[in-house]
Amino acid sequence: MDIATICGIIFGFVTVIGTILFEGNLAIFFNIPALAIVGGGCTCATMIHFSLPQLLGIFSIIKKTFVTKLPSQAMIIQKMVDFATINRRDRTLALEQEIRKLNDPFFARGLQMLVDGQNAEAIHEIMSMEVQYQQERHAMGKKILEFMGASCPSFAMVGTLIGLISMLSKMESPEEVGRGMAVALVCTFYGAFTANMLCLPLAGKLGQYSKAETIIKEMIIEGVCAIAKGENPTAVREKIHVFVSAGRRENLKVKS
Amino acid sequence: MDIATICGIIFGFVTVIGTILFEGNLAIFFNIPALAIVGGGCTCATMIHFSLPQLLGIFSIIKKTFVTKLPSQAMIIQKMVDFATINRRDRTLALEQEIRKLNDPFFARGLQMLVDGQNAEAIHEIMSMEVQYQQERHAMGKKILEFMGASCPSFAMVGTLIGLISMLSKMESPEEVGRGMAVALVCTFYGAFTANMLCLPLAGKLGQYSKAETIIKEMIIEGVCAIAKGENPTAVREKIHVFVSAGRRENLKVKS
Amino acid sequence: MDIATICGIIFGFVTVIGTILFEGNLAIFFNIPALAIVGGGCTCATMIHFSLPQLLGIFSIIKKTFVTKLPSQAMIIQKMVDFATINRRDRTLALEQEIRKLNDPFFARGLQMLVDGQNAEAIHEIMSMEVQYQQERHAMGKKILEFMGASCPSFAMVGTLIGLISMLSKMESPEEVGRGMAVALVCTFYGAFTANMLCLPLAGKLGQYSKAETIIKEMIIEGVCAIAKGENPTAVREKIHVFVSAGRRENLKVKS
């Protein structure tokens, strides 16, 4: 659960709605046809560009970046060192009861393969493939969000043009221009707000999250493979340590 | 037949026309000179940039991405395993009657070469060349659509400028400004709508389709070549499996 | 002579002028100061960026892409096979009278070197250098056209700003705004039209032409070198065939 993302979205809405309330009334900013053209147009264009399963998959990916909490690097290293000790002391089968205590399914799967007696090469290949597949899904999610971030303002412009043309064509007195223009501009507002507050920053966050998750998963792969080779706890820790950036190593005190 | 693409286009038109009907009347949005300048200008610029055959070829490519349904990966693997079994059991010639049952011309051609007794290298070279040629055609189609997506809004601006200048130059009272401006802005509307609802998403879809079709065709090439080498059904399945992304392998249960 | 390019330009002008005539009168769109600032400004900026010979060379390059008709691939292959037959049957000197029948100077030069008794390596080196030099000239031409395509709308904006500022500063009644604005916007129209109808599509065409011409010239080089090595007509045809994309090979029936 990434607090910055959720706080950012909540504070962003608060700021914008607060400014609207300060400037006038909220009613004019709630406009069904404008919502329909920006939301509908953007969704349709995304459906044409991508396939339906890809479009629907974006919601589960976004939800995951919000809800899933990545395990900390220190915890992974500590666990690995513990498991390597158990493996050395009590044989591999003793790790079986540790699997149930893990709440990271990826880590649990790796440990299960270890307990099942698969060798390091097979574990490395299967788990790396899963990491690669997850990276592809994240990259596709980022691409979809970036396309929506470019598509939203375009359909907002289409909506504003429809509003302007309709208003101008049936205008009888210049006094009406003001109100009609206000309604037409609400579309542009929706497009600019959605693209800049939701689509583009979430696409960026997805990229950051994908990078962080890949490092965590590669640490797990490297660690499980080292245990599978029967290496001692110190060697296991050294191998995982390579993934930790220099400045943070001092903060990661691990009891081996 | 890709349902998402067709639904996207239909719903997109419905959304936009619905919004127009809600806002006012449709008549003002139907404007022959505006259609002429956006459509004509964009077509002429594309004719100057590309050659005539390339421009005409874009329609057949778009039609193909709509109509052609790619065979599923599971079906390809199942067929390959069946053919490998037939090949092992009844000799290559027994595959001849299977060719007639295939409705994928690329697959049929590969099998025909197999039956004709060509060796794996020759089949691989000829079929790979066809895949490469098809990728080039798709890449050219994508490039044309992207050029049109950039050209449409530009000629829409040219059309709006013509409308504005004509209107402003013969304007006698400020009352006329509204209606004249509405007519001029219809051009901008056409450009924004065509580029963002048709050209750019279709260019993206073509790229996605090209990637998917290439994987399917490479699976067929790999499978036919493995059969030509006389490998057993299990080895054939293993070789094709490499093209299936990790997460989807579990869904592909193949009877061998 | 590329018909698509010429038709595109003619139809483009027809479409735009037709729309103008439909909307109003052509007179307001013919504006000497606007032409001066867009054409003059863009030319001056191009002169500052590039050198004078480069700027003047762009016209000869454009003319060439219009006028020069590339020989067809089938013709090149047919000629090469014929020459290889003559070379084998009647010795190299018998090719001398064939040179006069060629109207492609590049091909003629290659054949002349062959007749002069130069070996394959020397011919390859000299002719490849010429191809490379021609590619550089085309790339420079494309770069200049793209710079002009970006520069035209900018100077159109400068011109429109000059018109607007002058008009606004001496305006006495709001009635004048319309006409003055119409005159100022003609500049923007010139810039958008020139960039999108001429500069950018011609830059694209030049890239396409350069690629096509390079393939034709590489076919000639490969063929002449194969003949110089005394290879038989079938081997010569095979070597040139590599440059023909898969799908078009079937259309190229060559009598050998």
Place this chain on the structure above:
Amino acid sequence: MDIATICGIIFGFVTVIGTILFEGNLAIFFNIPALAIVGGGCTCATMIHFSLPQLLGIFSIIKKTFVTKLPSQAMIIQKMVDFATINRRDRTLALEQEIRKLNDPFFARGLQMLVDGQNAEAIHEIMSMEVQYQQERHAMGKKILEFMGASCPSFAMVGTLIGLISMLSKMESPEEVGRGMAVALVCTFYGAFTANMLCLPLAGKLGQYSKAETIIKEMIIEGVCAIAKGENPTAVREKIHVFVSAGRRENLKVKS
């Protein structure tokens, strides 16, 4: 302390505020809701894109580029030559009292490792890792500043749209348009000013600073390692000299 950066920011504010004072009164340009929407929106979008620690880290990085004065190349070379002389003459331990005189912590750490008797390879590895980590932090800082430079004008547009829509929807007479529009445009002004005067130039400066600091630190690493290998002062100077660009070598007279 980089004088150009500080002067640039001060003079930039002076120029803009001076122009505002010349044109009218400053009061209208001080607008709390506009500040809230541009500052708040941009901060929230940055929080969604990046994580909270990354966002907070940007201030310490900016402060460092202002306050930290990079040691001059000449000084580094002079010090290295002196230390190499001391190392040769009085043994490594004699360098211990030199560490206290250094006010560059990176240099001091390197020298400390030297005194502690670590070999050249270990020193090189540990110090290079620190340089690489610092480069990553600077690159992340540059990326955040560039994102803010793109986000500011977007939220300025959102703010202006809110202002315009509110104003237009409750407008009763055309006379009010002027004043309302002025208030709405203040948002656009904030966005354009912040992005172009602060975010984008500071992102560029951070890139320049990172490059300069990397060269200085690589000089220190190279020098300390050369001393650790016991090389003579002349060889040490030669090795560091490689990092100095040709034109500036003549200005760096070093007493060896």
Place this chain on the structure above:
Amino acid sequence: MDIATICGIIFGFVTVIGTILFEGNLAIFFNIPALAIVGGGCTCATMIHFSLPQLLGIFSIIKKTFVTKLPSQAMIIQKMVDFATINRRDRTLALEQEIRKLNDPFFARGLQMLVDGQNAEAIHEIMSMEVQYQQERHAMGKKILEFMGASCPSFAMVGTLIGLISMLSKMESPEEVGRGMAVALVCTFYGAFTANMLCLPLAGKLGQYSKAETIIKEMIIEGVCAIAKGENPTAVREKIHVFVSAGRRENLKVKS
């Protein structure tokens, strides 16, 4: 002295000022606060991005591209062949009096090193370093000019916004809008003109000049090194010829 650059700038100013005079009076286009905000803002942003010496160095680089006339390739080849002849006939020391006749300091320096008896490798290394350093300076100059070309229109917008907001906030009658808007738009005009007529084309020219000067200097290095190795005039000419593009070789008749 590059005539195209100077003519381009002069004709560009003439075209723009001519159009202004034709449209109205020049006085309104001369506006001190607008000059201050565009010039000052752009200078300050460049000072923040780059360091002060880099900013000041841009003037000397621009001056050099205007004033310095590159020696012609034919002249370099002719001189090299002459010097190679002298070197062969009268020994290296005989070249000493030729140095004084050269007005290209880079060429003179190379010849001086030759006369001083340095070997080819040393000459090549020292002179190549100088070429590389000059390329870096030119690339930095190009980068600064491109940053200014992007910064000018942004600060022009800031200036126009200040003008518009001030004008709108104290406007009492709609009649004043025209004149006030004219004044505000002068800023936009300055930004568009400076960026498109000066900054961007000069950045492009600097790139072209840097490429041309590098070829000339590499010819000199190659030639001087060949003479240093005692090669005969024909071999020297052959070595330099490689730098001349194919199409221009025929125009370079050299007496050897």
